[in-house]
Amino acid sequence: MALSKPRVGVFGGAFDPPHNAHVALAQEALVQLDLAELRIFPTGQAWHKDRALSAADDRLAMARLAFEGLANTVVDAREILRPGPTYTLDTLRELQRGQPAAQLVLIMGADQASSLPRWHGWEEILSTAIISVAFRATSTGSAGPFDPKTLPSAPSGARFEKLELQPMDTSATDIRARAARGEDLRGLVPAAVARYIEQHHLYRSA
Numbered sequence: 001m002a003l004s005k006p007r008v009g010v011f012g013g014a015f016d017p018p019h020n021a022h023v024a025l026a027q028e029a030l031v032q033l034d035l036a037e038l039r040i041f042p043t044g045q046a047w048h049k050d051r052a053l054s055a056a057d058d059r060l061a062m063a064r065l066a067f068e069g070l071a072n073t074v075v076d077a078r079e080i081l082r083p084g085p086t087y088t089l090d091t092l093r094e095l096q097r098g099q100p101a102a103q104l105v106l107i108m109g110a111d112q113a114s115s116l117p118r119w120h121g122w123e124e125i126l127s128t129a130i131i132s133v134a135f136r137a138t139s140t141g142s143a144g145p146f147d148p149k150t151l152p153s154a155p156s157g158a159r160f161e162k163l164e165l166q167p168m169d170t171s172a173t174d175i176r177a178r179a180a181r182g183e184d185l186r187g188l189v190p191a192a193v194a195r196y197i198e199q200h201h202l203y204r205s206a
Contacts, residue, residue: 005103007034008095010129012041012079012088014172016054017197018066019189021170025107025134025163026070032163033105033132037072039095044079044086056080058202065192089121092128104129107163110146117152126158134163179203 009029015022030038042059053059064075078094079086092104106129113133116122125131133146148160175188180203185194197203 005101006036006099007105008099008102009033009035009038009105009107009132010041010088010092010095011038011107012043012091014053015040015042015059015063015066016172017059017062017175017189017193017202019170019172019175019193020187021165021168023066023070023190024168025165026067026073028165029107029132029134029163030070030072033107033161035072035105036102037074038070040067040073040075041079041091042075042077044082045084054202058196058200062193062196065196066190068192087120089119089125089128092125096128105132105161106130107132107134109134113146113148113160114150123153123155126155130159130161132161132163134165136165136167176203180205 011026011029013022026038026040029035040063042056042063043053044056060075060077060080067073067075079091082090088106092106095102095104106125108131110133113131116125116131119125131148135146146160148154148158151158170188175185178185178188179197182204185197188194189197
């Protein structure tokens with residue numbers, strides 16, 4: 001009987017800043033997706049972002065503070081260290097070369113999944129990793145889970161899994177605005193991240 005491959009989760013984002021909903025997603029991913037390891041990737045030069053991100057060193061430091069308490073979780077700096085635009089496909093290729101026996105599981109939200117055809121090398125991404133699409137449950141059931149059938153010309157072997165999350169009304173945009181006004185961020189970001197933002201005066205206007 002063939003042994004199943006160890007599953008390695010891949011969770012990327014700007015993490016500008018990392019907040020409690022990010023941490024909750026990571027916790028649920030480890031359990032629901034049966035991950036042997038979860039790798040967190042703060043993005044480097046994000047090709048798809050309209051705004052300039054905060055300094056990479058700050059986002060990396062905050063990500064390490066946010067996820068440091070999770071078992072089998074590693075904050076990976078390779079996208080920040082890689083020159084040029086950050087492409088998920090490059091990261092998946094590197095991980096696959098380093099862990100050829102692993103099954104990669106790429107975690108994303110439904111909006112990201114719907115926009116996959118605009119990603120660099122999206123068909124190879126679907127051939128390389130299982131796509132785990134996170135969605136939030138509501139009192140009436142699931143809030144718009146992603147339907148893979150909406151993707152045009154997806155490879156026949158593409159695999160998708162669902163990651164169900166509890167509702168959390170948290171956004172990095174709102175947190176940055178609150179920080180700019182000097183408001184208390186407790187309950188929105190991990191305590192260590194809140195202290196880092198305060199100590200380094202992040203998101204304040206000049």
